[in-house]
Amino acid sequence: MxxxxxxxxxxxxxxxxxxxxxxxxxxxxxxxxxxxxxxxxxxxxxxxxxxxxxxxxxxxxxxxxxxxxxxxxxxxxxxxxxxxxxxxxxxxxxxxxxxxxxxxxxxHGLLQASYIPDKDQRELRELVRYRKSLVGERTRELNRLQKMLEGANIKLSGTVSNINGKSARAILEHVLTGESFDDAKYDEMYENNVISHRLKASKEEIIDDLNGVMSALQRRMMKELLIHLDELNIHIRNLDDEINNFMKPEAKTASVALQEMPGIGETSAQAILAVIGTDMSRFPTAGHLASWAGLCPGNNESAGKRKTGRTTKGNCLLRETLITCAHAAILKKDTYFYAQFQRISAHRGKKRAYVAVAHSMLTAIYHMLKDGVVFKDPGADYYN
CATH class of the missing domain: 3.30.420.40 (ATPase, nucleotide binding domain)
Structure with a gap:
């Protein structure tokens, strides 16, 4: 050889x-x-x-x-x-x-090299991954808070959509002081705009949901949990600033361009660029990039017949980010991604449809970064 x-x-x-x-x-x-x-x-x-x-x-x-x-x-x-x-x-x-x-x-040239980005991009990827970990930890803490409230017979989450919002947080902090939450207190907080005027729940519903049985131990545990939530929020904001300062000008320009696509926000765009970068010359085609990301089916062919092939194992951060973006993209019913999801999910199931939408989004991202073109949605009537 x-x-x-x-x-x-x-x-x-x-x-x-x-x-x-x-x-x-x-x-x-x-x-x-x-x-x-x-x-x-x-x-x-x-x-x-x-x-x-x-x-x-x-x-x-x-x-x-x-x-x-x-x-x-x-x-x-x-x-x-x-x-x-x-x-x-x-x-x-x-x-x-x-x-x-x-x-x-x-x-003898029989090894296939893995894609390793340069040092700056590797450090940016570490920042993005750490922020993702902290966001996940914040979500777990909010779930713990929800369980504690249920254990104390407080049904605030059934009335307020976000228990970490400004109004819900102000109500919780008052409840944790041990004082009662009655009509007079609600009116005072409502007049001072501590409780948002846009809450759909009525005053009677909120007061009734807060009529629970909270022990002193549960009150102390919730105080510690809220302190931890505040610390996590500070760390996440600091990482957001660090990522914005660390990104290169061409990456920031690409991030703004990617946010024109339905389902992709600033955080998701930063995560995508931290993984694949802005230079698409390392991927010969969009298919190579999709295969590397684990968003295309594997090959399973025998005797001339192509059988079902599971998706390959790819970059976890990129795959999870794009699947999350696909969930958000199909919420806009006047887009191509919504039409594609409806078409595939009808006969292949929703999970495969989400992967297909993520594959289409990554293909569009590849051409946007390689050719410098802007995203143009084919529209919901594309298949018609």
Whole structure:
């Protein structure tokens, strides 16, 4: 088999151990290094002295990141490979054998590199992921608050649509003081605009829903929970500012353009751009991008017949964001996405229809970023 690289290195990465197999033609040398920065720099010097052309390693958890950062700073070409694409023969698994197998596959060009963005985009992705985690934690805290209110016989969530809104929060803070909530207190808060005049619930309904049985322990727990909610809101706002300041001008322009598409807001646009970036040259077609995102069916063909293929495993952050955007996009009934959802869900089910809408949205995003065009909705009568 033809050699693609004369001098290359395969690395088996662990938390505290790095096993490297450096191939120079038909000869090879195996060395072990630690995972500290000093030892990683020593590994880079060894590879540079041997004129290494390419380095390959598995995407093992987050243990590949320190090594990749050092290789990138040392101007050594490196690729990250999915472990499923280079499984060794069962029964021959040792650290040294793994490193030799990776080096052998790399030398003959049999490895497919994973998409690793540049350092700035990786840091932006970390910011977006952390914000997503905090938003999820805030949602879980609101669910806990709802359970506590139910346990205290307070039915505020059945009357007010958002228990974290301004009016509901003011009512809760008064209830947690231990004072009664009667007609006089409601009138006072209503006149001072503490309670919104746009609430659909009547005064009698709100007072009746707040007539519960709350113990002193439940009151203390809810106070701590509200304090935690306020802290989470502060952290999320700080991350929003950090993301806006960190994004490059071309990314901000692209974010504004993506928000013209139904279902995509500022937060979703930032998450999408943090994952795929603004340079679409790394994806030959929109189909390649959809496959990488896990939004297209897999191939399952036998004897000339195409069978049902499950969607492939793709980038979790991008897939979840686009599915969420698809849920929001179909709420506008005068759009193409609504017509597509109705057409597919009738015979394939709603879940597959959401994935199909997300696929269409990603295809449109690809052409918007690659060709610099604006989004133009074909309309709800497209299929007619």
């Amino acid at each position: 033809k050699r693609v690289y004369d001098n290359c290195c395969g690395i088996d990465v662990h938390k505290k151990l790095i096993v490297a197999c450096f191939k120079q033609g038909s000869e090879q040398e195996v060395r072990e290094f630690g995972a500290t920065t000093r030892e990683l720099l020593e590994l880079c010097r060894w590879l540079k002295d041997g004129d290494c052309e390419m380095v390959a390693m598995e995407s093992t958890a987050s243990f590949w990141k320190p090594l990749y950062n050092i290789l990138e700073a040392s101007e050594l070409d490196a690729i990250i490979v999915n472990a499923r694409h280079m499984k060794n023969v069962p029964g021959r698994k040792t650290d040294v054998n793994d490193a030799e197998w990776i080096a052998d596959l790399l030398q």
